[in-house]
Amino acid sequence: MSILIKNGRVIYGEGFEVVEGDVLIEGNRIVKVAKNITEAADTVIDAKGKVVSPGFVNLHTHSPMGLFRGLADDLPLMDWLQNHIWPREAKLTREYTKVGAYLGALEMIKTGTTAFLDMYFFMDAVAEVVEESGLRGYLSYGMIDLGDPEKTEKELKEALRTMEFIEKLGSDRVHFVFGPHAPYTCSIALLKEVRKLANEHGKLITIHVSETMAEIGQISERYGKSPVVLLDEIGFLGSDVIIAHGVWLDSRDIQILARNGVTVAHNPASNMKLASGVMPLQRLLNAGVNVGLGTDGSASNNNLDMLDEMKLAALLHKVHNLDPTVADARTVFRMATLNGAKALSLKAGVIKEGYLADIAIIDFNGPHLRPVNNVISHLVYSANGNDVETTIVDGKILMLDREVLTLDEEKILDEAEKTIGKLA
Numbered sequence: 311m312s313i314l315i316k317n318g319r320v321i322y323g324e325g326f327e328v329v330e331g332d333v334l335i336e337g338n339r340i341v342k343v344a345k346n347i348t349e350a351a352d353t354v355i356d357a358k359g360k361v362v363s364p365g366f367v368n369l370h371t372h373s374p375m376g377l378f379r380g381l382a383d384d385l386p387l388m389d390w391l392q393n394h395i396w397p398r399e400a401k402l403t404r405e406y407t408k409v410g411a412y413l414g415a416l417e418m419i420k421t422g423t424t425a426f427l428d429m430y431f432f433m434d435a436v437a438e439v440v441e442e443s444g445l446r447g448y449l450s451y452g453m454i455d456l457g458d459p460e461k462t463e464k465e466l467k468e469a470l471r472t473m474e475f476i477e478k479l480g481s482d483r484v485h486f487v488f489g490p491h492a493p494y495t496c497s498i499a500l501l502k503e504v505r506k507l508a509n510e511h512g513k514l515i516t517i518h519v520s521e522t523m524a525e526i527g528q529i530s531e532r533y534g535k536s537p538v539v540l541l542d543e544i545g546f547l548g549s550d551v552i553i554a555h556g557v558w559l560d561s562r563d564i565q566i567l568a569r570n571g572v573t574v575a576h577n578p579a580s581n582m583k584l585a586s587g588v589m590p591l592q593r594l595l596n597a598g599v600n601v602g603l604g605t606d607g608s609a610s611n612n613n614l615d616m617l618d619e620m621k622l623a624a625l626l627h628k629v630h631n632l633d634p635t636v637a638d639a640r641t642v643f644r645m646a647t648l649n650g651a652k653a654l655s656l657k658a659g660v661i662k663e664g665y666l667a668d669i670a671i672i673d674f675n676g677p678h679l680r681p682v683n684n685v686i687s688h689l690v691y692s693a694n695g696n697d698v699e700t701t702i703v704d705g706k707i708l709m710l711d712r713e714v715l716t717l718d719e720e721k722i723l724d725e726a727e728k729t730i731g732k733l734a
């Protein structure tokens with residue numbers, strides 16, 4: 311199968327240079343970017359007046375949490391989790407979670423996300439949805455043992471069962487990741503075992519770390535050190551670890567993350583909504599830490615729109631530093647694309663020959679995107695997910711002219727409405 315995208319403004323290469331031209335996709339790869347490609351293709355997409363962008367990589371989410379959108383707003387993290395979210399999640403079944411996963415997948419496709427890193431329950435069901443949707447999913451079963459050795463065993467067993475299920479799916483797009491929830495919900499024994507298993511099986515690890523001051527207080531009280539120092543001392547950190555948040559980091563923590571090649575998934579909307587704090591973006595980047603962008607779940611965001619997220623990231627760090635040069639549009643765009651792909655060891659996040667064909671085509675005909683003075687600026691500051699017209703993953707069209715081809719949109723919305731009555 312081949313796809314030829316004609317006459318677009320193409321965001322080309324690692325430098326995100328905007329060039330006018332065509333993109334040829336053969337199989338799941340980009341094979342040619344040039345003016346006036348004349349090769350025949352199975353499908354031709356006219357991208358005149360449109361921007362051909364690398365698809366977005368959502369580096370931290372809980373994709374089924376759209377079910378809880380708007381049910382617990384305006385609360386701090388611990389109150390939000392313990393008194394509102396966890397009691398509802400206790401009622402989740404595989405079936406309900408799958409409904410949420412469909413809703414999340416639909417929203418991601420419609421807003422140009424092509425790959426995402428997830429942590430949730432019933433991840434075998436989420437894996438089935440990802441496979442059907444055509445998205446690229448990096449899926450972790452979120453482990454919480456609260457220091458109970460019986461639970462440690464149970465959680466590890468469920469993670470390994472999920473890994474086996476995903477391996478059996480045999481999909482190039484669906485990957486298993488280890489997901490201990492956080493240092494305040496996981497025992498040292500669990501974290502050490504995860505490190506060992508990740509080495510054994512060659513899998514990535516994702517974990518919430520240093521999200522709130524309350525967490526820093528809890529971990530300091532329990533262990534007398536910061537969460538990052540704790541993880542470093544038990545040999546947990548490495549270049550295969552993606553920590554979500556990293557809001558409360560001191561200089562020593564930042565050096566440790568840099569030295570270990572850890573990636574940080576920044577979630578500005580969630581950090582602002584839960585009033586968790588402002589992560590030290592500039593200091594992390596200066597230290598050479600890879601920083602990607604995530605939405606977190608839709609109960610703390612409240613959507614999965616990476617275009618929205620880019621704008622929030624840029625604005626948050628400007629006002630926080632009282633410096634408008636911080637978090638410039640290109641830096642933030644790189645976080646939402648290439649940096650996320652790098653963290654997942656994925657040859658994507660860039661439109662260039664040899665890269666995976668994970669692409670979002672964005673309509674630039676709306677008044678809010680004219681005149682087209684600066685494509686990257688418009689994507690970060692002016693566009694939103696509704697401007698995404700076509701989404702391509704692994705060389706397959708998932709949405710064309712805003713029609714999702716892999717999922718039944720009406721049915722998904724209907725099921726989500728019916729399900730929430732059972733969980734609220």
Ligand SMILES: CSC[C@H]1O[C@@H](n2cnc3c(O)ncnc32)[C@H](O)[C@@H]1O
Pocket residue numbers: 372387391395396399429430431451452453454491492518521580606607610
């Ligand atoms: C055990 S599955 C994942 C678990 O994480 C919860 N969650 C969602 N958002 C956050 C966040 O910002 N910090 C910590 N935990 C979060 C989610 O509700 C699930 O229980």
Ligand SMILES: [Zn+2]
Pocket residue numbers: 370371372518554606607
């Ligand atoms: Zn999270």
